[in-house]
Amino acid sequence: GEYVFDSLYFKELILKDTLTSYSSNSFRGLRVNKLTIGKFLEKLNSNTLEQMTIREVNLLESIDHIPNSIFNGVKTLENVTFSDSIKTIGDYAFSNTLIKKLDIKNVNVINKNAFKNAYLFEDFKSWDKIETIDDNAFENTRITKFVAPKTLKKLGKEVFKNCDMLEMELLNEIQDVSSESFKDLSVSHLTLGKIVDGNDSQYNIFNGKSLVKDFRRIRDLTIKKSVSKIQNSSLSKGEFNNVVLEDGVEEIDDLSFAESGIKKITIPNSLKKMSLTSFENIPKIREVTIGDSLRDCENVRGLFVDTAGTISKVSKLNLTLNRNEIEDGFFTKSKNFNENYPTYFDVDEIELSSNITKIGNNAIWGLRTKQMNFQNLTSLGKGNFKWYKLKDVKLGKDLTTLVSEVFANCEINKISMEGVKEIQSKAFYEAKINYEITNTNNVETIGESAFEDCSCSNVKFDNATFVGKRAFYANRELIIASFKKLKKIEDGTFAYCHQLKHAYFHSDLNYVGKLGLHFADVTNFDYEKLEYIGERAFESCRSLESITLQNVTKIGEGSFSGCEKLTNIGNGNKLNDNLTDIPDESFSQCHNLILDGDLPSKLESIGKRTLAQMRFTNDTVTFNNTKILTIKKYAFSGNPTLKYINFNNKEINIEESCFSWCDELLTFEGRLNVKKVGYQAFSRSPKLKQYQQSDFPNCTDWNDPYAP
Numbered sequence: 001g002e003y004v005f006d007s008l009y010f011k012e013l014i015l016k017d018t019l020t021s022y023s024s025n026s027f028r029g030l031r032v033n034k035l036t037i038g039k040f041l042e043k044l045n046s047n048t049l050e051q052m053t054i055r056e057v058n059l060l061e062s063i064d065h066i067p068n069s070i071f072n073g074v075k076t077l078e079n080v081t082f083s084d085s086i087k088t089i090g091d092y093a094f095s096n097t098l099i100k101k102l103d104i105k106n107v108n109v110i111n112k113n114a115f116k117n118a119y120l121f122e123d124f125k126s127w128d129k130i131e132t133i134d135d136n137a138f139e140n141t142r143i144t145k146f147v148a149p150k151t152l153k154k155l156g157k158e159v160f161k162n163c164d165m166l167e168m169e170l171l172n173e174i175q176d177v178s179s180e181s182f183k184d185l186s187v188s189h190l191t192l193g194k195i196v197d198g199n200d201s202q203y204n205i206f207n208g209k210s211l212v213k214d215f216r217r218i219r220d221l222t223i224k225k226s227v228s229k230i231q232n233s234s235l236s237k238g239e240f241n242n243v244v245l246e247d248g249v250e251e252i253d254d255l256s257f258a259e260s261g262i263k264k265i266t267i268p269n270s271l272k273k274m275s276l277t278s279f280e281n282i283p284k285i286r287e288v289t290i291g292d293s294l295r296d297c298e299n300v301r302g303l304f305v306d307t308a309g310t311i312s313k314v315s316k317l318n319l320t321l322n323r324n325e326i327e328d329g330f331f332t333k334s335k336n337f338n339e340n341y342p343t344y345f346d347v348d349e350i351e352l353s354s355n356i357t358k359i360g361n362n363a364i365w366g367l368r369t370k371q372m373n374f375q376n377l378t379s380l381g382k383g384n385f386k387w388y389k390l391k392d393v394k395l396g397k398d399l400t401t402l403v404s405e406v407f408a409n410c411e412i413n414k415i416s417m418e419g420v421k422e423i424q425s426k427a428f429y430e431a432k433i434n435y436e437i438t439n440t441n442n443v444e445t446i447g448e449s450a451f452e453d454c455s456c457s458n459v460k461f462d463n464a465t466f467v468g469k470r471a472f473y474a475n476r477e478l479i480i481a482s483f484k485k486l487k488k489i490e491d492g493t494f495a496y497c498h499q500l501k502h503a504y505f506h507s508d509l510n511y512v513g514k515l516g517l518h519f520a521d522v523t524n525f526d527y528e529k530l531e532y533i534g535e536r537a538f539e540s541c542r543s544l545e546s547i548t549l550q551n552v553t554k555i556g557e558g559s560f561s562g563c564e565k566l567t568n569i570g571n572g573n574k575l576n577d578n579l580t581d582i583p584d585e586s587f588s589q590c591h592n593l594i595l596d597g598d599l600p601s602k603l604e605s606i607g608k609r610t611l612a613q614m615r616f617t618n619d620t621v622t623f624n625n626t627k628i629l630t631i632k633k634y635a636f637s638g639n640p641t642l643k644y645i646n647f648n649n650k651e652i653n654i655e656e657s658c659f660s661w662c663d664e665l666l667t668f669e670g671r672l673n674v675k676k677v678g679y680q681a682f683s684r685s686p687k688l689k690q691y692q693q694s695d696f697p698n699c700t701d702w703n704d705p706y707a708p
Helices: 039-043
Strands: 009-015 031-037 053-059 079-081 101-103 123-125 145-147 164-170 186-192 217-223 240-245 264-266 287-290 314-319 345-352 389-395 411-417 432-438 458-460 480-483 502-505 620-623 628-631 644-647 651-654 667-669 674-677
Touching (some): 432 458
Parallel strands (some): 009 031, 031 053, 145 164, 186 217, 240 264, 264 287, 287 314, 314 345, 389 411, 480 502, 620 644, 628 651, 644 667, 651 674
16 A cells, blocks of 8 residues: 555565555655565566665566666665576666675676666676676766676677776677777776787678777776787777787787877787888877887887878887897898888887896897986997987996997987996997096906097096007097006097097006197196107197106107197206107197207207207207218208207218208308208308308218208
8 A cells, every 4th residue: 555664664675476566655765674576576667666765685586687767766775686587687777876786697688777877886796698788888887897708799889988997808709889888988907809809800890990989098908819910990099098919919900009099008029010000190109118029020110100201209118028138130130120211219218128138239220219228238239329319328237348339429418337347449439428427447448449539528547558549539529538547548549639638647658659649738748757759649739838758769750740839848858868860840830849959869860840940948959969860851941049050970961951941040060070961951041151062071962052
């Protein structure tokens, strides 16, 4: 009858199958903790149970389906226990309830809106028999996980609309499904299997269509190894944060991920082929994890470049291999390398897996990067960073040798050389180091041209005992160089270092080779043990004021030519008495040097123009030679202050124009020793006495020395 149970509370109410009728208000106002019901459920109107307060429902074996809307609006309903006999859940059957847990057991069909607006599904059990889930079945629920069973044949439209799910797995084929099935669904982790496999000839429902375009968001996507080929366009236009393709995926078809929001992706070693359009227009891509597929996969460059050739900005490339070495030409010999377009892979950072300790020659050239972890490397080949712009390079303690051309032609902000002992030839050839080189205490050897034509303002290798020829040649920004154990400067080591002002070497430095400091800007170079100075070693060092030559027995041609400020050479500006040769132009243009006029007793030759523009003490030059001396042409030509020449040596040969244009020259003394006077030897020296051949009684070769 009417209002039979109004305002009553039952711990449990059992409505048996034998009940045949009830009034519309029979159950109004009844509060029940647990309702047990079977066949009688089919006799109830759709709003009957809505009039009750029910927390739990136990469904009997006598019923095989849940009628439409039967529990709709029972806002207190939290738990439902299904019998094994129930196969179908009707439209709106449990919508607008507070159901938290549900074990649906043998249910095959969940109809439209069946659980729409239900409060929360903490867990779903026993999905193994489901064949159909119809439109909006779980709209606005808090379902946390959905694993599509093998039996599932149909997934309707907007099934999970406005849901925020933690995990979803679609591993098998679903015959009736579309992108609308997942409209406005957010999933933290989506796992896909055969549903997107393009190699299944009988099942290609998403070939050319997107499965994921209507998802609101997918944070992580995993493609299982069971998928050998990802279908055309099947994952296009999806909003992904992270995509992982398991090892087993071999091919990615046209436009598979096109226009998607991928930020990170992991590419497996099994991948052999992709289309240039597979990842077309993915502007959010930031991180790629890849291994041998970088070398072996056809068209993998499409992940980095769209079909128009626009470089996508990948911030980070994680290079992961199952071996410890990236072999020679790993990338340059790959299917993706094109020597005409070496910047196809433009990334901010390369992260090597921790097991990688060796990088071969030209192994990663073409992967233009700004940052890479070098800490675990024991070997680094040449040619890997040509034309790169690296930020901070931190070499680990196990990398002891920097091979030839290892950082040639690249730009580096800063580099730390913790374990490096040897820097081989051309290691930094034509490189640019913007700030500094640090942790160089272990460096013992620097090879030939190691830093040639490199830009670096400050170098400190205080434990280096060998620095090769041209090691810092043409380093035009070098200002400070410190090599406190170096005793020998090889040929051209610091030549053309125009700004080199401060150079520090071992106190026992004894050798400066040819062009050693040519054009450097040093002011003082006072090393008392210095014995050898090569050709043009200090040529055009226009700031050089002082150098110690007291022990120097060998001076090369043009050694100090152009040293306009040179005033002090030590030992009272007297040359070493054992010096046998002052070669051509050795002191040319040394305008401010006042040399001791008593020239070395063992001197055998004075070269061309070598003493032409300097001054001498008392404006006098005295030759006290024990050897035969040859004064080459133009040796003193144009000397502005020289007045007196004293020949006290064994034999003198004066060559062409030797004393021409000497405005103040007055006399020659000791003319007995002169054997030869060359053409124009005394020409245009206006104050010089007009000597005749007879004034040089032993001269056998007189060749018109006053000719104009």
